[in-house]
Amino acid sequence: MTETHTFLDQLTSLLGEHGLVRKPDAMARYIRDWAGDTLGTPLAVARPANTEEVAEVVKRCYEQGIAMTPQGGHSGLVAGALPDANGQELVISLERLNSVRAIDPVNFTITVDAGCILENVKLAAFDHDCDFPLSLGAQGSCQIGGNIATNAGGLNVLRYGMMRELVLGLEVVLPDGRVWESLNALHKDNRGYDLQQLFLGSEGTLGIVTGAVLKLATRPTQNRTALLGLPSVQAVIDLYGLARRECCDLLTAFELIPRRCIELAIEATSELRDPMEDAYPWYVLMEVAATGPVDLGSMLEALLETGMARELVLDGALASSDTQSAQLWQFRESMLEGQRRRGEHLRTDISVPISAIPDFVARASEVVMAASPACEIIAYGHVGDGNLHFNILPPTTVADSDKKAHLHDLEELLFEVLDDFHGSISAEHGIGRTKQAPYLARLSPIEREMVSGVKALFDPKGLMNPGRILPAGPPQQAKAMINIP
Ligand SMILES: Cc1cc2nc3c(=O)[nH]c(=O)nc-3n(C[C@H](O)[C@H](O)[C@H](O)COP(=O)(O)OP(=O)(O)OC[C@H]3O[C@@H](n4cnc5c(N)ncnc54)[C@H](O)[C@@H]3O)c2cc1C
CATH class of the missing domain: 3.30.465.10 (Uridine Diphospho-n-acetylenolpyruvylglucosamine Reductase; domain 3)
Incomplete structure (x- = not known):
């Protein structure tokens, strides 16, 4: 205890009073992420002001055997920047290195x-x-x-x-x-x-x-945004193929949004109104952007005409100003808040080949609904990258104490379907703590050896963000992959 106090006092001398946060109430904002998750309170929060101070803090932790949690804006969604429950990790916040x-x-x-x-x-x-x-x-x-x-x-x-x-x-x-x-x-x-x-x-x-x-x-000098209503996920993917070909590589975003997300967005933001007269099962929010003399308006209109003629697009709202474009994007942003307000749910961040998305959504929905008929599936995502957030709200009948286990079982079923499609359990959020078990379970022996070898090379004491990606503790020294004599 005294040793720890001395260590922290020395860090205060190095970083100044504002450079080391030790009081529990002042640490509160460093222990909670965007999703509201917390695990525990850290040893302290170091707020170095430059690279030299970061290096000195890290060197001292290395010498003393103190685990470190690098922290950015704590918007990560896999609990990677949250200090663990044992109170022994030093959070190193980068917030003052902001030039x-x-x-x-x-x-x-x-x-x-x-x-x-x-x-x-x-x-x-x-x-x-x-x-x-x-x-x-x-x-x-x-x-x-x-x-x-x-x-x-x-x-x-x-x-x-x-x-x-x-x-x-x-x-x-x-x-x-x-x-x-x-x-x-x-x-x-x-x-x-x-x-x-x-x-x-x-x-x-x-x-x-x-x-x-x-x-x-x-910097694009012009952009056009459209929110479109579509009959099926297959129509979304067909429209995506058409848009890639018709929009001369000027397509910048192509987001899949189910009807339920439009409702959640409207619930979360009172100024939002239904974007079209009728409701459609699926929506696409797409944007094209360009620098220079390209007629984006005509290009998008031609695409939509073809899309409607092929019965891929049923209706659409086209933004004709930046304000209207921002309003359409508001649906994408507010639906996340709407979802968050629904409380504990399964958040996933998966990918499959773009062409496989319709089959995957159908198969995964079938498997999940068979296991939990009263749950609610909310599948949306950056469909132009094959990236889906196939999220699941638990049935309202499941007791709070049983929700975690229920959602965990559904996640396992979902990942099994994903394996059949040769997909990824993490398309962009990473592994952190929350996806560690399914990640490790899917590594081949040769991959395990390479991954732990990289960790051992950089961090032989296992002090840098322990327990994220790989289990906590000193990484096993990897056996040489190539036997150099
Ligand atoms: C509303 C919302 C929408 C999002 N949309 C997307 C999206 O579309 N695409 C996407 O990819 N992600 C998305 N995310 C996830 C998140 O925003 C990203 O993962 C982001 O890159 C995390 O940055 P951060 O600074 O908040 O990192 P943190 O959450 O603070 O940390 C994330 C991880 O990085 C490590 N870390 C942080 N800073 C450093 C550093 N300087 N050096 C070394 N390690 C560091 C942490 O230890 C932790 O493991 C979204 C999150 C929210 C809340």
């Missing part, structure tokens, strides 16, 4: 601190007539470091790729406190192994990202 370091609009790159909020990076890029195209519902709170650690995806993946494709350089504090500086702004670089990519999606288990060079795109 844009440089922007090069000719090279189309921006160099930022990892604690920059995504929205602010997008605004900084706009100021230079560029766009940082990562776009997601949590962009007002999530940080670039969190986006890198989770390899975030979002709404525009089908055009710009995931975070993995948007990072050119990194600065990382390794688990022993050394700083790996690799802030390259090179669009092409083929020198040996791509170490950088190991940190994309590593969920804070290999080191703390403190800075990054990000790739920018041109």
Whole structure:
């Protein structure tokens, strides 16, 4: 106990009074994520102000054997940034590393601190007539470091790729406190192994990202948004194929929304009204964007005409201004809040090949409904990436104390169907704590060896975000995959 106090007093001397949070009430906002989940209270919350301070904090933790939880905007959905229940983890919040370091609009790159909020990076890029195209519902709170650690995806993946494709350089504090500086702004670089990519999606288990060079795109000068009513998931996928071909690669978003989500959005936001006269079983929210003299309006109208002639599209609302476009996007945002208000439910983040989505939705719905006829399925997602949130609300008759077990059983059934489709149990949120068991169960022996070998190389003491992705504790030294004498 005294040793811990001395350690924390030394951290206060290093970081200043505001740099180390120790009082339980002041720590409250660091222990709860967007979904409202909490696990426990940390040892303390360190708030270093620069890379050197992050490195010094990490070095001291490494020497003392103290576990660390890197934390960004705590919008992650797999409990990766939540300190565990035993009170022994030090949360290292990146929130004070929030400066844009440089922007090069000719090279189309921006160099930022990892604690920059995504929205602010997008605004900084706009100021230079560029766009940082990562776009997601949590962009007002999530940080670039969190986006890198989770390899975030979002709404525009089908055009710009995931975070993995948007990072050119990194600065990382390794688990022993050394700083790996690799802030390259090179669009092409083929020198040996791509170490950088190991940190994309590593969920804070290999080191703390403190800075990054990000790739920018041109800022679209015009966009068009449409919310369409469709008869079936097959029609959604057929329309998607048509849109990819007819919209000259200018398609930036293609979101699947079931009728129930439109209702949930209206429940959550009182200003929202039903977007069309009639209700349809499925909706698509799509957007096209361009820089330069392209007639997006005519392009979208032609697509919809073809879609209606083929009976894929039954009705639609086209935005003719930015305000109308924002109103259509409001459905996508409010439906998440509507769902959250329904209380405990199964959240999934899965992917299958795009062409398999109709069969998958049908089969998975059949299996889940057979096991729990009174549950409610809410399947929506970034369908242009094959990514579905196949979420399940438990039957109202299930007692609160039994909900977790009920939803767990349904998740297992759902994942079994997913295996038949060779899908992924995590398309974008990562593994964290909540998906660890199904992730480990699906790793082949050769994959286990490689994964634990990577962890052992970077974090032999197992102190960096323990218990996320892999079980807590020092990783087993991986046996050499290639037997070098
Ligand atoms: C409303 C809503 C919508 C969302 N939509 C999407 C979506 O469309 N696509 C998508 O991919 N995700 C989505 N998410 C999930 C979430 O926003 C992303 O995972 C985001 O990238 C997390 O960033 P964060 O800064 O909040 O990270 P946190 O939640 O703080 O942390 C996430 C993980 O990253 C680690 N970490 C954080 N910062 C660092 C760092 N600097 N260095 C090393 N490790 C670090 C943490 O330890 C943790 O394991 C959504 C979440 C919400 C609440």
